Amino acid sequence: MVEQVKADFLEANLSAARSGERTVADIGLLLEGTYPYIRGGVSSWVHQIISGLPDIRFAVVFIGGESGMYGPAQYQFPPNVTHVETHYLLQGQTNSKPGARRGNARAFEKMEALHAYLRREGEMPGEQLERAFTGLGSPEGISEEDFLYSKASWEYITHQYRRRCTEPSFINYFWAVRAMHAPLFVLARIARELPPVRAIHSISTGYAGFLGAIIQLRRKIPFILTEHGIYTKERKIDLAQATWIRDHNDDVCNTLHDEMGYIRGLWIRFYEQIGRMAYAHASPIVSLYEGNRLRQISDGAEAEKTLVIPNGISVQRYCVALEKRVNEIPPVLGLIGRVVPIKDIKTFIRTLRILANERPDVQGWIVGPEDEDPSYVNECKELVASLGLQNSVKFLGFQNVLEILPQLGLLVLTSISEALPLVILEGFASGVPCLATDVGSCRELIEGRGEEDRGLGAAGSVVFIADPEGTAKAARQLLDNPERWRAAQRAGLERVKRYYDDKLMFSSYRNLYQQALDRDSEGFAELSGAT
Amino acid sequence: MAGIGFEIRKILERDSYWSVLRAYGYAGVVSGGPWALSILSIMMIGILAVMLGVAQREVNAFQICVTYLMAASLIWSGGMQLMFTRFVADRAYAGEQAEVLPNLFGALIITMGGGFALFAPPIFWLFDGPFFQQLLLLTNFVVLSGLWIALIFLSGMKAYRRIVWTLAKGYTIGIIVALAASAWALNGLLLGVLAGHGYLLFSFLHHIVREYPGNSLLKLDFLDRKRSFYSLFAVGTLYYLAVWVDKFIFWFVPHTSEPVIGPLRASIIYDLPIFLAYLFILPGMAVFLVSMEADFAEQHERFYKAIREGDTLMHIEYRRDRMVYAARQGIYEIFKVQGITVALCLLWGRDLLHAIGISPLYIHLFYIDVVAVSVQVLLMAILNVLFYLDARREVLLITACFFITNLLFTFATLQLGAETFGYGFAASVSLSAFLGLFILSRKFNRLEYETFMLQG
Numbered sequence: 001m002v003e004q005v006k007a008d009f010l011e012a013n014l015s016a017a018r019s020g021e022r023t024v025a026d027i028g029l030l031l032e033g034t035y036p037y038i039r040g041g042v043s044s045w046v047h048q049i050i051s052g053l054p055d056i057r058f059a060v061v062f063i064g065g066e067s068g069m070y071g072p073a074q075y076q077f078p079p080n081v082t083h084v085e086t087h088y089l090l091q092g093q094t095n096s097k098p099g100a101r102r103g104n105a106r107a108f109e110k111m112e113a114l115h116a117y118l119r120r121e122g123e124m125p126g127e128q129l130e131r132a133f134t135g136l137g138s139p140e141g142i143s144e145e146d147f148l149y150s151k152a153s154w155e156y157i158t159h160q161y162r163r164r165c166t167e168p169s170f171i172n173y174f175w176a177v178r179a180m181h182a183p184l185f186v187l188a189r190i191a192r193e194l195p196p197v198r199a200i201h202s203i204s205t206g207y208a209g210f211l212g213a214i215i216q217l218r219r220k221i222p223f224i225l226t227e228h229g230i231y232t233k234e235r236k237i238d239l240a241q242a243t244w245i246r247d248h249n250d251d252v253c254n255t256l257h258d259e260m261g262y263i264r265g266l267w268i269r270f271y272e273q274i275g276r277m278a279y280a281h282a283s284p285i286v287s288l289y290e291g292n293r294l295r296q297i298s299d300g301a302e303a304e305k306t307l308v309i310p311n312g313i314s315v316q317r318y319c320v321a322l323e324k325r326v327n328e329i330p331p332v333l334g335l336i337g338r339v340v341p342i343k344d345i346k347t348f349i350r351t352l353r354i355l356a357n358e359r360p361d362v363q364g365w366i367v368g369p370e371d372e373d374p375s376y377v378n379e380c381k382e383l384v385a386s387l388g389l390q391n392s393v394k395f396l397g398f399q400n401v402l403e404i405l406p407q408l409g410l411l412v413l414t415s416i417s418e419a420l421p422l423v424i425l426e427g428f429a430s431g432v433p434c435l436a437t438d439v440g441s442c443r444e445l446i447e448g449r450g451e452e453d454r455g456l457g458a459a460g461s462v463v464f465i466a467d468p469e470g471t472a473k474a475a476r477q478l479l480d481n482p483e484r485w486r487a488a489q490r491a492g493l494e495r496v497k498r499y500y501d502d503k504l505m506f507s508s509y510r511n512l513y514q515q516a517l518d519r520d521s522e523g524f525a526e527l528s529g530a531t
Numbered sequence: 532m533a534g535i536g537f538e539i540r541k542i543l544e545r546d547s548y549w550s551v552l553r554a555y556g557y558a559g560v561v562s563g564g565p566w567a568l569s570i571l572s573i574m575m576i577g578i579l580a581v582m583l584g585v586a587q588r589e590v591n592a593f594q595i596c597v598t599y600l601m602a603a604s605l606i607w608s609g610g611m612q613l614m615f616t617r618f619v620a621d622r623a624y625a626g627e628q629a630e631v632l633p634n635l636f637g638a639l640i641i642t643m644g645g646g647f648a649l650f651a652p653p654i655f656w657l658f659d660g661p662f663f664q665q666l667l668l669l670t671n672f673v674v675l676s677g678l679w680i681a682l683i684f685l686s687g688m689k690a691y692r693r694i695v696w697t698l699a700k701g702y703t704i705g706i707i708v709a710l711a712a713s714a715w716a717l718n719g720l721l722l723g724v725l726a727g728h729g730y731l732l733f734s735f736l737h738h739i740v741r742e743y744p745g746n747s748l749l750k751l752d753f754l755d756r757k758r759s760f761y762s763l764f765a766v767g768t769l770y771y772l773a774v775w776v777d778k779f780i781f782w783f784v785p786h787t788s789e790p791v792i793g794p795l796r797a798s799i800i801y802d803l804p805i806f807l808a809y810l811f812i813l814p815g816m817a818v819f820l821v822s823m824e825a826d827f828a829e830q831h832e833r834f835y836k837a838i839r840e841g842d843t844l845m846h847i848e849y850r851r852d853r854m855v856y857a858a859r860q861g862i863y864e865i866f867k868v869q870g871i872t873v874a875l876c877l878l879w880g881r882d883l884l885h886a887i888g889i890s891p892l893y894i895h896l897f898y899i900d901v902v903a904v905s906v907q908v909l910l911m912a913i914l915n916v917l918f919y920l921d922a923r924r925e926v927l928l929i930t931a932c933f934f935i936t937n938l939l940f941t942f943a944t945l946q947l948g949a950e951t952f953g954y955g956f957a958a959s960v961s962l963s964a965f966l967g968l969f970i971l972s973r974k975f976n977r978l979e980y981e982t983f984m985l986q987g
Binding site for chain 1: 841847980981
């Protein structure tokens with residue numbers, strides 16, 4: 001059997017590396033719930049990367065929930081997308097009717113050891129255990145039918161329930177375990193059936209990252225991981241609020257005992273563990289900014305493997321906006337973003353109330369779509385009315401930023417959460433300094449990252465979350481002081497040109513890919529030398 | 532059938548010997564009522580007709596005709612009875628009550644129309660009696676087939692009191708009409724039975740139509756493969772075939788039978804003891820109703836409730852154990868009460884046969900038949916538990932075993948000689964009951980595994 005596995009690896013690598021024709025693509029992109037079906041920041045980024053590196057061939061592997069959740073593809077594939085696959089995790093692959101079977105008890109024993117490793121933080125399982133894990137979905141390991149129907153699987157689940165579950169409902173535990181593991185068999189099949197590629201690149205941890213880990217283990221090809229947000233953290237927030245998990249808290253003892261339910265905790269640990277698995281097998285692990293890099297390290301990524309590649313924009317494109325600027329500083333604060341609670345539009349409105357007292361000429365524009373959360377939009381508009389700001393605050397809806405940016409004196413982001421907001425870079429490139437809360441990479445963008453970057457000076461100010469007074473004060477300091485404003489404008493322009501040009505991002509990824517493809521060829525050489 | 536259990540429990544709660552006796556008596560009437568009433572009234576018609584001057588030969592012919600009609604209509608409708616009961620239960624569970632009535636009419640039309648089409652040619656071909664007689668036989672068959680469907684449907688509605696009362700009235704009408712028409716001999720008696728069964732069918736339907744809402748007249752959804760279980764059809768048919776196959780063999784093997792009317796033959800040596808023996812399963816049937824439909828059904832409901840409502844695995848297992856205990860207790864109770872019945876029959880059987888004027892030559896066959904039908908009650912109880920657990924494949928296996936072994940063993944006894952008559956049926960039903968017990972035990976041991984892992 002070991003021979004067989006080895007032969008599999010060899011076969012995969014030989015076919016992958018021997019000639020370009022045998023592989024369907026150079027890089028297999030693993031995309032969970034984004035490109036090409038869902039529009040958004042990550043999807044535009046993926047499209048940008050593919051279009052920006054036309055000489056690299058990409059395979060797009062999309063992983064979704066259920067086919068009904070997605071419409072038609074939202075992007076036109078560039079010609080260098082040479083292979084496309086779409087998979088749905090919630091649609092199991094077996095159409096087989098349930099039938100009693102004994103199941104491979106030894107495979108379940110190995111799984112017990114693997115689970116024990118996963119439960120302990122830190123050290124990753126050795127080769128023996130990895131095989132248990134790559135054997136998922138194959139006859140030697142645990143097949144999907146075995147997992148779903150076998151007596152061995154039943155014994156395993158009930159054993160674990162007796163030993164660990166602290167919540168009373170067995171049926172909830174049982175279905176949580178099923179729901180949690182069923183997608184893994186789909187992933188195992190994708191890993192088995194994906195045509196040869198030379199390296200893989202996952203754009204998140206979670207299921208896509210886990211798939212990357214399985215492919216890396218099975219085929220020994222390089223696995224690059226990029227995270228825009230921090231998947232595991234986002235999942236934790238979702239899960240903490242999920243109403244589909246019922247915590248078994250008595251109404252009576254709620255106040256004394258409001259710990260998280262066992263099953264909610266189980267889900268969270270599940271995502272932590274598959275995230276750790278992705279970190280263990282990926283190299284390099286890329287994040288957008290320093291804060292996320294540290295977060296990845298604390299979540300289990302090895303520091304040496306992590307690196308930051310920020311998003312970039314086409315600086316040239318915004319020259320037009322820069323040229324359109326008038327000489328004076330327009331007394332206009334602009335918030336560009338969707339009108340939703342996470343952007344904390346209300347703090348922006350309150351800031352304008354304070355400013356209006358001191359400088360009645362200052363205007364506040366809210367630029368962005370209003371269809372996502374109509375009740376919040378209403379609240380914001382009522383707040384404007386009740387503060388008597390009808391003349392100074394305007395809701396402009398969705399607009400072309402190239403038209404809006406030249407009319408702004410300051411770009412403002414009052415968000416309570418951000419990753420790397422491209423709008424700040426767009427503002428810089430158009431010559432608009434920025435006021436932003438200290439979330440995500442905003443401080444890095446405004447004040448600089450590293451010695452040299454910081455030397456360029458501040459391109460605006462960083463303010464506290466939900467602090468209208470502080471924000472108003474910072475705005476006054478810039479608007480009332482043209483010297484300072486112009487210094488900030490210069491710093492922003494220089495910073496975006498030097499560090500956030502998309503050409504830099506493209507060349508960083510081109511390098512990453514090139515290294516990965518070289519490593520792949522070396523791996524091939526080693527393997528063929530060994531035979 | 533939780534309704535009946537509840538009623539019985541109410542009586543039992545009064546906690547006296549008299550109340551226990553009443554509870555079991557009531558259960559006995561409800562469970563054994565239909566067949567006891569039909570056997571008794573056919574016998575009654577026979578006795579009274581002879582007293583009114585109808586020739587004994589005609590009365591014998593009448594009783595044989597009715598026996599064949601019963602056997603044929605039960606076998607013909609047995610599959611539909613089970614399949615349709617399940618369909619009704621599923622519709623009720625899905626909250627589609629309005630689907631039931633039109634489908635009941637569909638089931639009746641298929642069973643009765645199909646029965647007419649299938650049985651008309653052989654009856655007109657093989658019976659040389661007058662056309663009126665042929666027509667009476669055919670209508671009797673068609674009405675009986677429909678009646679079984681209506682009866683099992685009404686049992687599903689738990690209208691036990693009503694069933695028993697209607698049956699009493701129907702058979703009274705049957706007896707009166709038969710005696711009034713006894714001048715026409717066989718035809719008159721058959722007309723009486725037809726009147727009785729006809730009254731039953733229509734008054735059952737009257738009750739059903741009044742109680743059930745319906746949105747259209749006729750539907751055939753119960754034939755839909757996705758919503759029905761053809762395996763249940765096979766089970767119903769096989770079960771009645773198994774019950775009757777040894778009788779048919781004895782009727783048609785020349786040296787154990789004689790011709791009675793047209794193609795119909797009877798086996799005097801075999802028939803009398805077995806039909807007599809069937810009267811002695813009444814105690815077992817009463818216990819069956821009380822222990823299965825009251826105790827077991829309740830534990831079964833609690834087990835699945837524990838699963839659905841999110842109890843701990845340990846509690847689910849506890850409920851499983853309680854349910855197994857109830858099933859075991861029920862089977863044991865039936866075993867006990869039928870054991871006593873068998874013992875009493877062994878003790879007084881000779882006197883009994885003597886008292887009703889049957890030759891003591893039949894005594895050994897009667898003994899073994901009492902044992903066999905007692906085991907048959909056990910087998911029914913086991914099958915019933917398996918139905919509750921939705922073990923359709925297992926039930927099919929057991930009924931197939933029952934049918935095949937009864938067929939083989941009965942032929943074997945014909946080879947072995949007259950002193951082994953009856954042992955074939957007894958061995959077959961015992962073997963099937965053992966197989967049933969074995970399967971049931973295995974099923975119980977794997978119950979949670981199968982419930983959780985193998986559904987859908």
